[in-house]
Amino acid sequence: MSQEPLLKVEDLKVSFHTYAGEVQAVRGVSFEVKAGEVLAVIGESGCGKSVTSRAIMSLVNAPQGEIKKGSKILYEGKNILEMNKKEQRAFRGGECSMIFQDALVSLNPTMKIGKQIIENIIQHRQISIKEARQEAIKLLEAVGIPNPDKRIDQYPFEFSGGMRQRAMIAIAIACDPKILIADEPTTALDVTIQAQIMELIKSLKEKLNTAVILITHDFGVVAGSANKVAVMYAGQIVESGTREEIFYNPQHPYTLALLGSVPKLEWKNKQLLQTIKGTPPDLISPPKGCAFAKRCNYCMNVCLEEMPENTDFEEDHHTRCWLHHKEVPASIKKMFHDDRRIITVSENGDAAAEGEENE
């Protein structure tokens, strides 16, 4: 794909001021998304993935939240952070909209579902309330809610979890946004409903050619829908690349460890899972070296002292890790490659067997 990126984030830094000190939630994140593409941002809780998405939507509030100088979020070449309030409002909801994790908290419990959708349509388009209502019914139908003409006059508490999430999606796509940010859209849902919602997001993406930023901590969801993946840890993107590269050729020990900690169906029962020792670092005083060093199996002295640089591999595959420096002893590199083979090897071998099972 040679088209221009729709959204480009450059060196985004976000901090929150708390009583304990300044929490550096996002520490220099850069990525880009093209139209019709799904970028998955994956990481543990507290790694800054939601804060990144909120910064794009200009939802980081002063005075506690602060987007640092030098950060750039470019939408079609224009920096969102320098827009005035009016332009921002047109962008948010009109050009770019968001699906939140918890639909019960994000929807207004005292407003009918229909009114919440109509509100968004009228805000961004010059049409009458009557037309907007018709539009809202069409949207509810498009996201797969049965009897939309009745449902439109119901309140969120009358909807089930999956239907609430669908209503949220209806609000989000009301103005045909160019970018859709889905912040853990299925985490609170059951697997069967999760599959329905992911299918819906995929089909909408294809129909409207939207760019989707999918924020999640579930590698299964990523495998099913993403084109590109960015792995975040402690406020930084430690590895990014195409879906295939990340799953079959991970270059960062954190990506590898995350892949290893998810049980695979073809694994033997009760075999011990790979674990990541310890817990993520405190972002009030982030370590001066690599943030993952203390939990890493391949940690060297340099990792504790200096921040690793970006190493580039083929096809937009980047990683921040000292392991790929040319002076690293071959023995440590071999250790990493051996471990990687154990975790990723079954993927090709067992693919045939899995195929049979699903017939």
Add this chain to the structure above:
Amino acid sequence: MSSHDILEVKHLKRYFNVGKHDVLKAVDDVSFSIKEGETLGLVGESGCGKTTCGRTVVGMYRATEGEVYYKGQNVHKLKGKEKKAFNKEVQIIFQDPYASLDPRMTVAEIIGEGIEIHDLAKTKQEKDEKIAHLLELVGLNKEHANRFIHEFSGGQRQRIGIARALAVEPKFIMCDEPISALDVSIQAQIANMLIKFQQEMKLTYLFIAHDLAMVKHISDRIAVMYLGSIVELAESETLYRHPFHPYTEALMSAIPIADPKIEDSRQRIMLEGDVPSPINTPPGCKFQGRCRKATDQCRCEEPKLTEVEQGHFVACHLYNK
């Protein structure tokens, strides 16, 4: 009941009255047994009654009908000394480590409470040693003993919850979604710990969860619940390779697999709609409204759980011939 079964559940029912005339059948005629040293996984969508089932089995809820036998004794008829002995042998690990630990007690008090009640330590020193040992066992320091719960992260709290359950040297633990509230990397740590303790202390688990990949990983056998009934029960490997019940099939195909090649090639069986309300369910098979293979028989007659292959039970008219 074979001699190896530690727990046997016979036609257990647990109904709740909602409103004047409505009855919510949270658990509706469930039977299964668990062998000593085994892990039975209980899976299903939210609202299918798996937690209620687990809680009734360990005696937290009274049974509306049916019996639960633990080592041959009826759990719901225990009194006095026997009840106390049962409470010592059967422990629970709860889902939410934020809500299930008392914020006003120190870690030592939380873990020590059971030790005191059941007289497992003669002196205070012995008790303290026991607590320190338990903390070490679950990967915490003995310095943590004098802290309060709010000082810990979610993963650490769950470790404290596990230490509390292990404190009274139980034989049987009901794990009610012990890892679903945790981060991926922490989930693996806790799962490993549960597997290790089972092997070392010969524990028996009833493992309730909705994360199917994790359940498969931990369990020997798995029971699938839908609207208060068990629809399928089999060895975990068999259940994943060859599910019989249409609901299990759909459930298995909905599990996201962390492998792009498989995800691209697989065909999903999509279930339409949501789980119907368990209040005043219509006659017939409970799944028929969402089932793609439903026939007239399914609409009027409720299928019974029958053994189709050895150790593989299914409640579906398609297989009950």
